[in-house]
Amino acid sequence: MSDKRTVYADNAATTPVTPSVIEAMTPYFGEIWGNPSGLYESGRRAARALHEARETIAVALGCRENEVYFTSGGTEADNWAIKGYARANGERGRHIVASAIEHHAVLNSLKSLEREGFSFDLAVPDENGFISPESVKRLIRHDTVLVCCMAANNEIGTIQPVKEIAVIAHAAGCGFFTDAVQAAGAMKTDVSDIGCDMLSISGHKLGAPKGIGALYIKSGTKIYPLIDGGAQERGMRAGTENVPYAAGLARAVSDAAKAAEDGSEIKRIAAMRDRLAEGLAEIPYTRINGGMENRLPGNLNMSFEYVEGESLMLLLDMAGIAVSAGSACTSRSPRPSHVLKAIGVPDRLIRSSIRFSLGSMNTDDDVDIIIRETTDIVRRLRDLSPEYERLKREGQAL
Numbered sequence: 001m002s003d004k005r006t007v008y009a010d011n012a013a014t015t016p017v018t019p020s021v022i023e024a025m026t027p028y029f030g031e032i033w034g035n036p037s038g039l040y041e042s043g044r045r046a047a048r049a050l051h052e053a054r055e056t057i058a059v060a061l062g063c064r065e066n067e068v069y070f071t072s073g074g075t076e077a078d079n080w081a082i083k084g085y086a087r088a089n090g091e092r093g094r095h096i097v098a099s100a101i102e103h104h105a106v107l108n109s110l111k112s113l114e115r116e117g118f119s120f121d122l123a124v125p126d127e128n129g130f131i132s133p134e135s136v137k138r139l140i141r142h143d144t145v146l147v148c149c150m151a152a153n154n155e156i157g158t159i160q161p162v163k164e165i166a167v168i169a170h171a172a173g174c175g176f177f178t179d180a181v182q183a184a185g186a187m188k189t190d191v192s193d194i195g196c197d198m199l200s201i202s203g204h205k206l207g208a209p210k211g212i213g214a215l216y217i218k219s220g221t222k223i224y225p226l227i228d229g230g231a232q233e234r235g236m237r238a239g240t241e242n243v244p245y246a247a248g249l250a251r252a253v254s255d256a257a258k259a260a261e262d263g264s265e266i267k268r269i270a271a272m273r274d275r276l277a278e279g280l281a282e283i284p285y286t287r288i289n290g291g292m293e294n295r296l297p298g299n300l301n302m303s304f305e306y307v308e309g310e311s312l313m314l315l316l317d318m319a320g321i322a323v324s325a326g327s328a329c330t331s332r333s334p335r336p337s338h339v340l341k342a343i344g345v346p347d348r349l350i351r352s353s354i355r356f357s358l359g360s361m362n363t364d365d366d367v368d369i370i371i372r373e374t375t376d377i378v379r380r381l382r383d384l385s386p387e388y389e390r391l392k393r394e395g396q397a398l
């Protein structure tokens with residue numbers, strides 16, 4: 001094995017499972033392995049664990065235990081919130097308003113509902129990546145039943161004014177759903193403070209494993225199940241529950257809530273991110289995508305003009321640094337990022353964009369390494385760029 005120092009700076013794509021989460025899950029892989037639907041002792045122990053996990057999540061999110069439903073992750077929770085709510089409320093109206101910078105789990109759920117006669121309109125963000133409540137209000141029609149706006153964006157980290165948007169949605173008689181998959185690990189996420197009817201979270205963005213998430217559904221919300229089968233999750237989400245992962249998610253969510261309360265780790269991450277931004281801004285022809293105010297602490301999205309983001313990402317990988325070119329969920333797709341497009345970044349700068357996302361594993365040394373390697377690789381790639389060569393000939397290269 002190589003002893004090369006590696007730097008992981010793609011925490012918005014996924015996070016490592018923390019030791020505390022592994023500890024919380026371990027009993028349910030061994031000793032307590034029963035099916036929570038079983039009425040005998042081992043089943044009851046598993047059911048108790050599930051109940052405790054749900055309670056812990058409810059405390060962290062500021063809701064009641066019977067308002068938390070486990071899912072297979074953020075994608076399922078988003079699909080369920082949108083399709084389940086739209087189908088159950090379709091008699092009231094068949095129109096949905098969402099932000100244009102939602103994750104594809106939301107956008108493609110909306111597209112899929114078009115086949116069932118629903119339609120939707122997307123609120124466009126300003127150039128800094130924020131959705132104004134007014135722009136949402138303008139799109140609400142008499143037949144709008146649901147408004148969706150993410151709590152924080154996964155590509156540029158911008159934190160959205162979801163409290164205000166919830167008020168507007170409710171005043172118009174609509175339900176309000178927020179995807180808090182990115183927000184939950186990095187800031188206080190309280191459903192009563194936000195005032196949402198539904199909120200999604202995902203384990204692997206906050207130190208729990210991939211393949212577990214949860215949907216908060218405010219009691220009294222009319223929603224259909226997405227997955228049919230047995231009576232698990234109070235008849236709302238069929239399938240034998242993943243007890244160890246539910247226990248892991250509960251620990252991760254409660255650890256994240258404590259960190260948000262304490263604030264010191266979030267401050268440390270934001271300070272590293274700011275230093276990274278300053279260091280990389282020394283490279284000529286760069287720009288930060290998305291406003292730096294009201295932004296998730298670890299997120300930095302930058303364009304390096306005259307460089308292909310993909311090449312930069314690959315060379316950074318060879319230098320032991322993991323980052324994303326665009327959003328990780330779409331980085332295998334050749335389409336330019338819909339988020340950067342929506343905030344008006346020109347295509348050539350979208351193609352030259354990189355998302356750095358720092359987390360608890362990162363140190364000041366990591367920041368130094370990223371700055372050093374990125375500066376060097378950008379210079380080398382520009383030396384190979386005919387466009388940059390022309391700029392140099394014209395005496396404009398800095």
Ligand code: PLP
Pocket residue numbers: 012013072073074075076078103105150152153154179181182202203204211213329
């Ligand atoms: N929503 C947002 C904002 C995300 O960033 C992601 C994943 O990147 C998802 C939803 C999907 O979550 P999962 O990977 O758990 O399906």
